[in-house]
Amino acid sequence: MNQPTTPFQPTIEASRFSAAGTNTGAIADGTRRIEIAKGDLERLQALATLGELTGTATHEFNNILMTIMNYAKSAMRDRSDAGRDKALGKILDASQRAAKITSTILAQAKNRQDTMVPTDLGAIVSDTLELLSREMRKYRVSVETLLDATTAKAMASGNQIQRVLINLLVNARQAMPEGGSICVSLAPDTATGEVILTVRDSGAGIPREQLPHIFDSFYSTKAGPDESGKGGTGLGLASCKEIIDAHHGRIRVESSVGKGTAFIIRLPAAV
Helix, strand or coil: CCCCCCCCCCCCCCCCECCCCCEHHHHHHHHHHHHHHHHHHHHHHHHHHHHHHHHHHHHHHHHHHHHHHHHHHHHHHCCCHHHHHHHHHHHHHHHHHHHHHHHHHHHHHHCCCCCCEEECHHHHHHHHHHHHHHHHHHCCEEEEEEECCCCCCEEECHHHHHHHHHHHHHHHHHCCCCCEEEEEEEEEECCCCEEEEEEEECCCCCCHHHHHHCCCCCCCCCCCCCCCCCCCCCCHHHHHHHHHHHCCCEEEEEEECCCEEEEEEEEEECC
16 A cells, blocks of 8 residues: 655755864864853953952051041141141042042943043053052062153053053062062153053063963963962963953063063054
């Protein structure tokens, strides 16, 4: 007995295998998972940095409040106009410092991608060092600044450049567990129309064979996080390079074992 038959309908499906027999679908899926994991780690690192900055800011606020309280008491005791004016001036300075710290913390918490505008990198350096001053003192690290007053503003996102600077300064501090020195310099390069920002430390230095990989994602010269919980993910410098690349700038490293390391950033000057 003849049974009804279903017409044959061929279908074509794109192969997940390359000519070499490689499972391209699995590779693509793996790549997506790596990118997602990388993004998650970067966000966690940003949160860890924010947590440390918040802790630092708390101590700074305590110092500021003590300053305000002491000068307020002085103003109440001093009946002369000159004495009160001096005390009120100190209170105003302390309040403005507190406002700067608050602004920095809020900007990093939002982690926003600001538009590129003419930015005073000297002010960014000063604000960042003020925020990290307690941490540097705690780890016996002295900081020197060489800021050329003739340096033009850079076309940059101040918030993003500050993230880079915080990362480089914390890395420099970590490279000197017994204490040391950091020099942050800012200078113009009129020949190329760029602004040069350099962070140099007197730390252990980086072996020559590691230098070509220093900006690779997940590559770290550290065994793991330090006692403050910072570092070791291999994402900090990779993130720095991504930010500088987005600014149409350049970042490079110079290092000698036993002598220290310098990170040199070049950014376009504002016209």
